[in-house]
Amino acid sequence: MRNFFLALGQFIHALFIEYISRPTTRRINAWVSSLDKWARQETARALADENEAPEVTGKRMLSVIIRSVPYMRPMFIHILAVFGFGFFLSLLFLATGTISSDLWDNKMMVNDKLQPAQAVVLFVDKTYLRSEFLDEQELEEVRELGFEGNKLTIDQRKTIRNRMLMWFFAGDIFGIILAFALSYYPSWIWQNVNHYLRVAMVEKLEYLSLTFHHSNRSGDAIYRIYQDSSMVVNVLDEVVVGPFNDLRELFIAFAFVFAFDPILGIVCILSFIPMAVITAYATPIIRRLAVRNRVTNSNLTSRIQETFAALKVIKANNAESIVVDRFDVDAHKALDAALYVRFGMVALSFIVAIIGGLVIIGLEYLLLTWVLEERETNVPGWAIVFVGFMVWNLASYHSANGRVGQVIGTGRGFVRLWCMLQDLFIGLERAFYFLDVEPKVFDPEVPEQFPDNVQTVAWNDVHFEYENGAKVLHGVDLTAQAGTITAIVGVTGSGKSTLMSLLLRLYDPTSGSVTINDVDIRDFLLDDIRRNHAIAMQKNVLFTGKVTDNVAFGLPDADFDDVKRACEIACADEFITELSDGYDTNLGERGAKLSSGQRQRLTIARAIVRDTPILILDEPTASLDAKTEHRVLENLAEWSKDRVVFLITHRLSTIRNADNIAFLESGKVIESGSHDDLLSVTDGRYRRFVEAEEVGLVDSQVQ
Amino acid sequence: MVRKFIQKRQVDRTSDTTQKDHTIVSGFKAGAQFDDRIDTAPEISHVESLRIVLRGFKWLKYVKVLFATRWAMRTVMIIPGLFLGWFAKIVIDHVILQVPLVADDVNFPPHMHWLLEILEGREPLNIALILLTIYVVGLVLIGTRAGGTGAGLYGGRDAASNAENAVSGNQGGAWTGSEAGGIWGITEWWVSVRLSQRFINRLRTDLFRRLIRAPMTRIDDQAVGDSLYRTLYDTPMVFTNITETVFSPFFIFVGLGLTFYQLWWTYSEASMLIIGLMALMIPITIFTTIAPSKWIRRMTQNQRAAGAATTNTLEETMNNISAVQSLGAMKTEKERFANRSAHAFWRARIAMFPWLGVGIILEIVGWPLGFYLAWHVTNMVIEGQLTVGDFGALFGMYMGLRGSFQGLGRLWLNVQDQAAAARRVFFFMDLVVDDEEHQPGNKLGPIEAGVQLENVGFKYPNGHEALKDINLELRIGEIVAIVGPTGCGKTSLAYLLPSFLKPTSGRVLVDDHDVMQIDLESLRRQTSYIFQEHLLLSESIRSNLSLANPDATEEDMVKALESASCMEFIEELPDGIDTVLGRSGDTLSVGQQQRLSIARGLVRNAKIMVLDEPTAALDPQTENLLVRSLRSEADDRLVVVIAHRLSTIRQADKIVFLDEGEVKEVGSHEELMSHEDGPYREFVNLQSSTQPA
Structure with missing residues (x-):
């Protein structure tokens, strides 16, 4: 029998699982994921520029x-x-409040x-109790003690008072501790929520391709990340809990008003109609103003950031006053926008307040006439047990007037909340906008293992153009083998650095492919690619921080010996040891305290310490004097055996060290080969280039 | 289900804002170190914080009219409050209860008398009509029965995200919007927002103006994010400071006086007791807040410094995103930001502790007063001297007044919070800026002769001696090349010319005037410096050029752009010279950016032009073109070039060979080459040996 039930139970369970x-x-x-997808789509239409006034609201808010x-x-x-505790506390306060006010x-x-119960909590004896709670014998005892009837003596009243004061004191302490916890705890919670959103935004930004970053200001x-994302802390409190509480109050107040007289209720409801119409009319305006406010403030932030980042130039050009003027323009735009968005809210609430105020005053007059003619209220007969509101009198006037005020007040509160929510949602949409940007460069679904041994790196018919339509590469074909140094040569703007950016997947080619060991690099993980390149x-x-941190940038595990060796190869060790704190010297804002030659050697060391199979040196020696350059290149040649090395440079002395030279012009490799090979091409571009380098010499000799 | 949904968008929790390696006690201690390299000793004393508070008042002179208007409007609005409170009483007694109104019989304060005379002897409904008409007029004019005017937006849970509200929302101070509604309220609100905006903007502009004129040596130590934080988020607190110290006490006292005046007519004896007890509250509060005020200062300070440090990280990453990405440092940079953000939030949170502590202490200390009052008044009730209703009225009054008096007592405490932020603003305002080291007003005429360096030495503040005993004469009409190994002081020497660096010994003379004795602006206007780093602003090319020379015509610009070989790529840009450059000009190749920087230097048309390795990123052809065009324009100017490339150096009239901060040789290429074993010759030989013959 037992087995039967067991089997039956299993059968039912299986049915349940299968069919329900x-x-x-x-x-x-499916529903959740489509909801999620929908939410993403909605916010993806976020506000990129100030002219876009968002239209659909309910949907977007929900998203x-x-x-x-x-x-x-x-x-x-x-x-x-927190919410549960808050709810519990409000119940607790309601209970204790009722008892203590009665007491x-x-x-x-x-x-x-x-x-x-009151006697128990106050620790007083039965002489304080009402007679109906005492039996015969106790009544007798009380009477003998001289505490007859239902009145207290003066001393008894003072005792009650004193003991209640004790309780109040205890309650006060309890309340303080609660207040402490209830202000700290939610802060912690919401700061964390904001923190997660911030970090997610930063993470997303770090991985977005440079194409995105070029068209967006740092500010x-x-x-x-700072201002817009912080709105997330208000979502639950202001969007969900706040209106819910308001609605509950509104409902109760309405019930009362209707109970007094339907006319009052109907007038209140009617007054909501113009309020709602005006709010609906004003909402898009306020929303547009809110967008403008955020955009202009963001522009002001950008302005300040850019100015401080380019302070040297401003100084050199004596452009302080120009910059201050520009700051002033942006600041005024931001301040005006801040004023106008708030003015929109204030003006709306002015109109709503007038409507509400007229209703309140009008109804008050109506109530007063009712009181004077002693009209009957609409309160049902059974209520007489609790309140004497059957006719209009002072108490019912007070009560009804208060409730009308509450209804209108809540209505106005909603309008105000609504306005503030517009701004909140716009802020959040702006924050989510970053998270929604589809990355142009992304990891493959099924990544290939990055080869341990890089043999070849190749560009196959690579075309590339920037977002703004500037075409940089028009079909580059180039192959580099391990153990060789490839120099990329060409006039400024011929696309040399872009070529290298494609290898790092800072961008993806518009067409064609970049391959490592004949595998398209789009099949590797971004992290793998960048981990295997040094540039x-x-x-x-350079970044603010110590020398070691800068050299081991992005390599938290690098040990000091590696750093030091890399610096020795880059001939940086010699000047680092002369700095005040050696390798621990702080470099100042973006390494500003070093000369450009020193900075350059540090960046070379930074590439070396990464110890990767592919090394890219983009104008590595431009700021070095010939002697240092020579030493650095010698060290590098020694160190870079078995690696694929790319050198972008203008310097002949550097180029000559390369095994292979690729001459880039108008986005194509038009010549490639060794230095001697290329020089032997009569009228070759490279040859002309080399000759140009010597023109300076010729010129001055002529003089 | 929920889990599935969430899993798809897992949130990074690697660093919560709870600081696991920090104790709360450590948050109270001094000496927390953030990114600051300049502002490193943030402890302030009571005297200093008082001085900071007073200092903020200076900026009031820019908003005098607004300030007075606002004060007057607010003060006027006290008057309606004196009447409207009694209206309700008239309605109840003389309309609803239909007590006949006899002006001399009823218990009203004297200022109500004129109204009572109007209402005297009227029908109840008639009285109601008059009063309600006043209400309606009042509703439109001053928002009677509708409440005050104000508009704030939501802020977050840190200082930065509340700054905007502090500027334009009048939030944070006791002076929020207008207490009136209606037309008056809107007007007053407008005035109050404009007042705080103007004040703060003026302060911001002043700070900004000083920050951008910081001496070159300090720029190196000044983090961009920190400057941003101070300009945008610290400045609003100075205004809050003023409202806290001026308006709050004023209106608290006015309010108290008026309440007292009205009380006097009802409970004269008890009101004395209440006022007496209240007055006791002030010294108690002040006494209890002496110690916490130090903590509040310190913790606010740290909170803001931590916020600024977070901004630094963010700004640095965003501004150098290509470096971060190509070095694969995305993850470490994200973690760096996450840690700092977490730390800043933690700092913001523990800064609540002293406040909460003070709240607790005040509550406990203030308790005996309330206890005594309750005890005293209930005794009177129990003994039948006062009614139950009287107790309610008196105790209600006590609770209302208590808040005001506590506010007075906490004034000093509130000020600390803002003083910490204000200090961060004033600290940077106090640092000496460039032109203050010179003699303002002593203008330099157009440079005619040139620059002379007399025994010039320069030592960095860290003791590094960059230049030693330099004697040089650089004349207008010359091209001078400064040559030497890396780190030998070439840039330091060149920095002396526009007085980016001031010599620590010796003199720099321009046309026989010591540069320290002349107006800096008049010198800088005649110099142009092209840096190794090419910093462009993310604006249009035109606007980048007009930054250098606002008077430049289109023609001048094109000419400069041509000289720097920019036109070839500008012509290909969609909007030509009006193309807006991306972040710091990143949409251009580095070589193109450099050429633009050079063009910007050229368009200045300055008497002294310094090119600091202008050619590092230029190919030889472009460089030759540039140097040639400089040659042709060098007749009435002094061109100083720091260069490594021989082809450039050779074209100079004078070559200064520098090593280890000393001038080793000066002369033309030929002269110097004729020195057997001369350092320059050695330098050239090395260069040539690696170059094709």
Whole structure:
């Protein structure tokens, strides 16, 4: 029998799983993912420029809320705890408040004996109790002690008062501790939520291709990550919980108003119609102003950031006053936008307040006439047990007037909230915009293993053009073998650096492919590719921090010996050891304290310490004097055996060290071969190039 | 289901804002170090913070009218409050309860008397009509029964995201928007927003102006993100500071006076007791807040410094994103940001502790006062001297007044919070800027002769001696090449010419005037410096050029662009000279950026032109063109070139060979080459040996 039930149970369970649980889960999952997709699409239409006034609101608002959920998820339990705790506390305060006000007002001040529970919490004996709670014997005892009837003596009232004050003190302490916890705890929660969103945005930005970054200002990124993302902390409180509470209050207040007289209720509802119409009319305007506010403030941030980043140039050009003027223009735009968006809100709330105020005053007059003619209220008969509101009198006037005020007040509150929400959503949409940008360069679904042994690197008929339509490469074919140095030569702007950027997948070619060991690099993981390349860039970018941190940039595990050896190869060790703190010297903002030759050697060391099979040196020696250059190149030649090395340079002395020279012109490799091979081409481009290098010499000799 | 949904968009939790390796106690301690390399000793004393508060008042002179208007409007709005409160009483007593109104009989304060005379002897409904008409007029004019005016936007849970509201939303101070509604309210609100905006913008502009005129040696130590943070997020606190110290006490006192005046007519004895107890609150509060005010200062300071450090990381990463990506440092940079952001949030959070602590102490200390009042008044009630209603009225009054008096006592504490931010602003304002080291007003005429260096030495603040005893004469009409191994002081020497660096010994003379004795601006206007790093602004090419010379015509620009061989690529750009460059000019190749920088230097048309390795990224042909065009224009100017390329050096009239901060040789190429074993000759030979014959 037992087995039968067991089997039956299993059967039912299986049925349940098969026909109910699984399809439901599937459906829900499908629903959730389509919801998620939809939310992404909605926010993807985010506000890139100030002229775009967002139209559909409900949908977009919902999408933004859905998008915020993942960042709240890790804090879910805590959020629940805070809300649950808050709810519990409000119940607790309601209970203690009712009991203590009864005790304080009715019992102590007006003078009445206590209920049993009240006596217990105040630790007082039965002489304080109301007679109906005492049996015969106890009544007798109380009477003998001289505490007859339902009135307290003066001393008893003072005792109650004193003990209640003790309780108040204890409650106060408890309340303080709660207030402490309840202000710290939510801060922690919401800061974390904001933090997750920020980090997600930064992460996304770090991986977005340079094409995206070129067309966006750094200051805008700062503004979005700082200002726009911070709106996420308000989503739950202001969008979900706040309106919910308001609605509840509105509902209760309405119920009361209708109970007094339907006319009052109807007038209130009617007054909501013009409020809603005007709000609906004003919303797009406010939204547009809010977008403008954020865009102009973001522009101001960019302006300041760019100015400080280019301070030297401003100084050199004596352009301080021009820059201040430009700052002033942007600052005023931002301030005006901030004023106007708020003015929109203030003006709307002015109109709504007038409507609401007229309704309140008008109804007050109506109520007063009712009171004077002692009209009957609409309160049902059974309510007489609780309140004496059957006819209009002082109390019912007070009560009804208060409720009308509450209804209108809540209505106005909604309008205000609505306005602020417009800004909140616009902020969040701007934040999510970054997360939604489809990366132009992305990891393959099924990545190939990056080869341990790089044999060849090749560009096959590579074309490339920038977003703005500038065509840089028109069919480059180039192959480089391990153990060789390939020099890329060509006039400024011929696409040399772009060629290398494609190898690093900072961009992807418009057509054609870049391959490593004949595998398209689009099949490798981005991290793998960049981990296997080292580059010394033309712009000697250093970061604020110590020498070692700069050399081991992006390599948290590099040990000091490696760093030192790399610096020795790059001839940087010699000047580093002369710095005040050697390798621990702080370099100042972007390495500003070093000369350009020193910076250049550090960037070379940074490439070397990465110890990768592919090394790219983009104008590595432009700022070095001949002697140092010579030494650096010798060291490099020794170090770079078995590696694929690319050299972009103008210097003949450097070029001559290369095994293979590729001469780039108008986006194509038009000549390639060794130095001697290329020189032997009569009228060759490379030959002309070399001759040009010597013109300077010839010129001055002529003089 | 939820888990599935979430898994797809997993949030990075590697660093929560909880600082695991920090204790809360460590947050209270001084000496936290962030990115600051200049502003490193942020502890301030009470006296200093007082001085900071007073200092903010200076900026009020730019907003005098707005300030006075705002104050007057707010003060006027106290008056309606004196009347409107009594309206409700009239409605209840003389309309609803239909008590006949006799002006001399009823218990109203004297200022109500004129109205009572109007209402005297009227029908109840008639009285109601008059009062309600006043309400309606008041509703439109001053927002009677509609509340005040104000508009704030949401902020986040850190200082930066609340700054915008502090500027334009009048948030944070006691002076939020307008207490009135209606037309008056909107007007007053407008004035108040404009007031805070103007004040803060003026302060921002002043700070900005000083920051961009920082001496070259300090620019190296000044983090961009930090400057940004100070300009945008620290400045608003100076204004909050003023409202806290001026308006809050003023209106608290006015409010108190008026309440007291009205109380006097009802509970004269008890009101004395209440006021007395309230007054006790002030010294108690001040006493309890002495110690925490130090912590609040320190922690606000740290909170803001940590915020600035986060901004630094973010700014640096974003501005150098190509370096970050090509070095594969995305992950480490993200983690660096995450750690700093987490730390900043933690700092912002623990800065709540002293406030909460003060709140607790005040609550406990203030308790005996409330206890005594409750005890005293209930005694009177129990003994039948006062009614139950009286207790309610008195205690309600006590609670209302308590807030105001606590506010007065906490004034100093509130100020600390803002003083910490204001200090960050004023600190940078106080640093000496470039032109203050010179003699402003002592203008230099057009340079005619040239520059002379007399025994010039330069030592960096860290003790590194970059230049030693330099004697040189550079004349207008010359092309001078500064040559030498890397790190020998070439740039330092060139920096002396536009007075980017001031000699630590010896003198730099321009037309026989010591540069330290002349107006810096008049010198800089005649110099042009082209840097090794080519910093372009992300604006149009035209606007980049007009930065250097606002008076330049299109023709001048094209000429400069041609000389620097820019036109060939500019012609290919979609909008030509009006093309807007991407982030720091990144849409151009480095060589193109450099050429543009050179064009910018040329368009300045300055008497002294310094090119600091202009040719590093130029191919030889372009460079030859450039040097040739410089040659042709060099007649009435001094061109100083720092160069490695022989072809450039050879074209100079004078070559200065520098090594280890000393001038080893000066002369033309031929002269110097004739020195057997001369360092220049050795240098040239080395260069030539690696170059084709």
